[in-house]
Amino acid sequence: MASATHRPPLERNPSLRADPGDRPDLRRGSRAGRYALLLLALLAGAAAAWYWWQHQAAEPPPPAAPVTVREPAAPAPAAPTPPAAAVEHYPPPPPEPSPIRTGPDVLAALQQLLGPARVAAFLQTDDFVRRAVATLDNLGRDHAPPAAWPFKPTPGQFQVDAPSGDQASASAANAKRYDAWVTMAESVNPAAAAAVYRRMYPLLQQTYRDLGFGDRSFHERVIQVIDLLLASPEPARPPMLQLPQVKGPYPLERPWEHYEFADPQLQSLASGQKILVRMGLANERRVKAVLRKFRTELATK
Numbered sequence: 001m002a003s004a005t006h007r008p009p010l011e012r013n014p015s016l017r018a019d020p021g022d023r024p025d026l027r028r029g030s031r032a033g034r035y036a037l038l039l040l041a042l043l044a045g046a047a048a049a050w051y052w053w054q055h056q057a058a059e060p061p062p063p064a065a066p067v068t069v070r071e072p073a074a075p076a077p078a079a080p081t082p083p084a085a086a087v088e089h090y091p092p093p094p095p096e097p098s099p100i101r102t103g104p105d106v107l108a109a110l111q112q113l114l115g116p117a118r119v120a121a122f123l124q125t126d127d128f129v130r131r132a133v134a135t136l137d138n139l140g141r142d143h144a145p146p147a148a149w150p151f152k153p154t155p156g157q158f159q160v161d162a163p164s165g166d167q168a169s170a171s172a173a174n175a176k177r178y179d180a181w182v183t184m185a186e187s188v189n190p191a192a193a194a195a196v197y198r199r200m201y202p203l204l205q206q207t208y209r210d211l212g213f214g215d216r217s218f219h220e221r222v223i224q225v226i227d228l229l230l231a232s233p234e235p236a237r238p239p240m241l242q243l244p245q246v247k248g249p250y251p252l253e254r255p256w257e258h259y260e261f262a263d264p265q266l267q268s269l270a271s272g273q274k275i276l277v278r279m280g281l282a283n284e285r286r287v288k289a290v291l292r293k294f295r296t297e298l299a300t301k
Contacts, residue, residue, distance in 0.1 A: 090299065092205065092219040093198040100200040103128075109196050118184055122151050129200070133207045133218065139272030140225040154178060158259065158278070160241060167262065170238040175280030182283050185290045194297035219298075225272065226295045230288055232273040234281055239266055 100109055106128055111119050124131055131150035138144035146153060154177050160168035197204075201219065208218035240262040261267040266277060276284045 090217070090220050090223050092217060093201050093298075095202070096199045098199060099202050100196075101203055106200065106203070109199065113188065113192055113196050114184070122181065122184055124150050124152060129203055129207050130211070133204055134211060136225055137208075137211075137213075137221060139275075140221070140228050140270050142271060144271040144275075151181075154181060160259065161238070168241045168259065170241060170278060170280070172238065172280070174278075175283050178279045178283050182279075182286050186286060188290075190290075190293040190297045193294060197298070223295065223298065226291050228270055229272050229276060229291055230295075232269070232276045232284065232288075233266070234284060235266075235277065236281070238280070239263055239277065 100106055107119075107125055110123065110125070110128070114122075119125065128150050131148055134148045135144055135150055138148070156177050159171035159174040159177075161171045162168060205218045208216065208221070213221075241259040242262045244260055261269075261274070261277075266274070269277070276287060279287070
């Protein structure tokens with residue numbers, strides 16, 4: 001931007017400014033006249049001030065207006081403080097006489113609970129406790145990486161119906177992929193599972209600490225995540241899915257692993273809730289029934 005041209009400040013009345021072209025004698029006469037006028041103005045002001053002071057001294061001042069003293073208003077009663085929301089705490093299970101503290105003990109307890117064949121078919125037994133603790137916590141978060149799951153991936157691939165461009169819906173046949181897993185979960189005795197959990201709890205809590213959660217209670221996190229899963233929505237029909245937008249010249253590889261819910265509310269669910277919804281309504285309700293029984297055992301012992 002070009003700089004503005006400097007201009008001298010404007011005087012209040014340019015017509016009173018002496019012109020440098022005037023004669024010196026006229027400039028002196030003009031200045032003398034102004035001094036005379038200034039002296040007359042000062043004398044007139046002094047006379048007016050004397051006149052005002054004499055009259056003020058002769059006349060008594062008007063009575064002051066009565067001052068009304070008002071009583072201070074009573075303070076409004078304070079609104080009652082609402083009672084603080086009750087925070088429900090779940091103490092960790094009491095120590096068991098035979099705690100599970102080693103990897104071989106963990107494997108033996110799982111085989112006793114499920115049977116060796118089911119353990120081999122469904123579970124990732126290497127570093128099982130760390131996998132279980134990390135996945136349980138992740139089910140209540142945005143993402144639960146499958147590489148950390150304590151169970152083996154469901155065979156086959158996610159199936160969709162009527163793909164139209166990037167839009168599709170979960171296939172009803174897709175729910176059959178989870179039948180064996182849900183049937184296995186239903187066959188586990190909730191009381192026996194809770195007993196194994198209590199024996200394993202010192203190891204679970206220590207692993208939770210080692211993962212960076214400090215002194216937080218793993219038991220309370222278990223209850224919290226179970227309650228979150230039980231609150232998962234139950235869509236009456238398979239929800240619509242869409243593929244994420246990919247910027248670049250290369251198409252999305254293995255698209256069945258990248259489908260998202262078209263409904264923003266479903267897509268904003270925690271990872272465990274999304275898994276339940278993707279399993280289909282019937283399977284979701286069956287899993288919730290298993291979780292309710294297990295939670296009852298945890299909360300009453």
